Amino acid sequence: MARRSGLVFILSVVFLGLFVAAPAGGETPAPPASSIYVYSSQSALLDTDVPVRRVSVARPEIADVIVISPRQMLIVGKSPGTTTLVYWSLEGITTVIDVVVDPNLDKVRTDLGNIAPGETFEVTTSGDSLILSGTVSNERVQTRLVKAAKVYSNNVVDLLKAVKLEQVLLQIRVAEINRSLAKELGMTLLLQGSIDGNLFRGFVNPPGSFTSFEGSLRGPLGPDASFSDLTNVFVSKASGTTQFAALLRVLESKGALKTLSEPNLVVATGDEGKFLVGGEFPVVIASAAGSGAAASVEYKEFGISLEFKPVIVPNGDIYMKITQEVSELDFANGVTISGFQLPALTSRKAESGLQLADGQTFVLAGLIDSKITKTVSKIPILGDIPFVGALFRNSRYNKAETELMVMVTPKIVRPLNQEEIPALPTEMMMQKETSPRLFP
Numbered sequence: 001m002a003r004r005s006g007l008v009f010i011l012s013v014v015f016l017g018l019f020v021a022a023p024a025g026g027e028t029p030a031p032p033a034s035s036i037y038v039y040s041s042q043s044a045l046l047d048t049d050v051p052v053r054r055v056s057v058a059r060p061e062i063a064d065v066i067v068i069s070p071r072q073m074l075i076v077g078k079s080p081g082t083t084t085l086v087y088w089s090l091e092g093i094t095t096v097i098d099v100v101v102d103p104n105l106d107k108v109r110t111d112l113g114n115i116a117p118g119e120t121f122e123v124t125t126s127g128d129s130l131i132l133s134g135t136v137s138n139e140r141v142q143t144r145l146v147k148a149a150k151v152y153s154n155n156v157v158d159l160l161k162a163v164k165l166e167q168v169l170l171q172i173r174v175a176e177i178n179r180s181l182a183k184e185l186g187m188t189l190l191l192q193g194s195i196d197g198n199l200f201r202g203f204v205n206p207p208g209s210f211t212s213f214e215g216s217l218r219g220p221l222g223p224d225a226s227f228s229d230l231t232n233v234f235v236s237k238a239s240g241t242t243q244f245a246a247l248l249r250v251l252e253s254k255g256a257l258k259t260l261s262e263p264n265l266v267v268a269t270g271d272e273g274k275f276l277v278g279g280e281f282p283v284v285i286a287s288a289a290g291s292g293a294a295a296s297v298e299y300k301e302f303g304i305s306l307e308f309k310p311v312i313v314p315n316g317d318i319y320m321k322i323t324q325e326v327s328e329l330d331f332a333n334g335v336t337i338s339g340f341q342l343p344a345l346t347s348r349k350a351e352s353g354l355q356l357a358d359g360q361t362f363v364l365a366g367l368i369d370s371k372i373t374k375t376v377s378k379i380p381i382l383g384d385i386p387f388v389g390a391l392f393r394n395s396r397y398n399k400a401e402t403e404l405m406v407m408v409t410p411k412i413v414r415p416l417n418q419e420e421i422p423a424l425p426t427e428m429m430m431q432k433e434t435s436p437r438l439f440p
Helices: 002-025 105-115 139-149 179-185 213-218 243-253 388-392 425-434
Strands: 034-039 043-047 052-057 063-069 072-077 081-089 094-102 120-126 129-136 156-162 167-178 193-195 198-201 257-261 264-268 273-289 292-312 318-337 340-356 362-378 393-413
Touching (some): 034 072, 052 063, 063 081, 072 094, 105 120, 105 139, 139 156, 167 292, 179 393, 257 273, 264 273, 264 292, 273 340, 318 393, 388 393
Parallel strands (some): 034 094
Antiparallel strands (some): 063 072, 081 094, 167 257, 167 264, 167 393, 193 198, 318 340, 362 393
């Protein structure tokens, strides 16, 4: 019994010694974690009860820490989210703190409200995400708000809804210029100057020269003005005046310009609009059907084709992608299949893209068509005699050049409410006729 009691006493002493020495061989377990909250792009001071020997941050992209003194640290919030801050004391005691970085919603709401005044939307958070919800007037405001919100958070959830889809009115004028007659008139379409403070600009590939805009409109046609042999026009105006239209009327009155069409198109931003002046011609397509052959007819478009794709950018300008094509039927190079004569197409195509302000006008030109005609004047009978007849007839070759010009003025429009619709002139006349008379 005595030997067993002594053995139990020795084992108890050994286990007790192991239990007491265990903390000396490792670090003290960390106490339960606490939390500290800080706004993004701001800082907060953290005071410790013991001197700090080492500091570590789990996600430095969310928060950073600066040790000011052994008992004080500065926590800097970088981006919304949650991370862990761990620091060790001189005695090896570990402390764990959860750092929660939130966006300053009051500041975010104020800044976004200044960017889009008058709009109704909400700004909330969920975890490290910034949520935008509500309704805004158009897609431009929505894009601007989402872009601005990304300054405060990398994770922006866009739940905004645009109430109205913005639309663009395209005022188009298609004209054909008789270049030969314009040269005789001594005029040029590419002018630079100002009238009543309205600035006009233009450029032309050499050879060519600029002339006074005011002289062309208000004075006689000067002989010093020239018409460029290579015409690529871009005209912009600084105000909504009609001086450029006045210049076109001068050309039209002199017979140098002929208006082919003046359509108006309304296209939603981001959608495509198409305009065609011309027609369609049939194309016969043969296909095998059983023991014989079958023919089907398809129609192809030809003429003056314009395709537009306007996009309203956030600053209110309009970006336009334009495709312009002029095609004509060419029977000389056509083919004949199964007794059907199929004409070829002569096509001229140009693609361009530009950005301009609301109400500005741009001009596309450079599609030139040149034709040579032969006129024969002769003395009857004598002019038809072989060999000798050349002495009694005269041949004259005339070269005619025409250039297609397309002028487009895009404008941002919105539908009118019923009470905003102006009265027609006929309605005013009807009101006058139905008004009571004092005397018969």
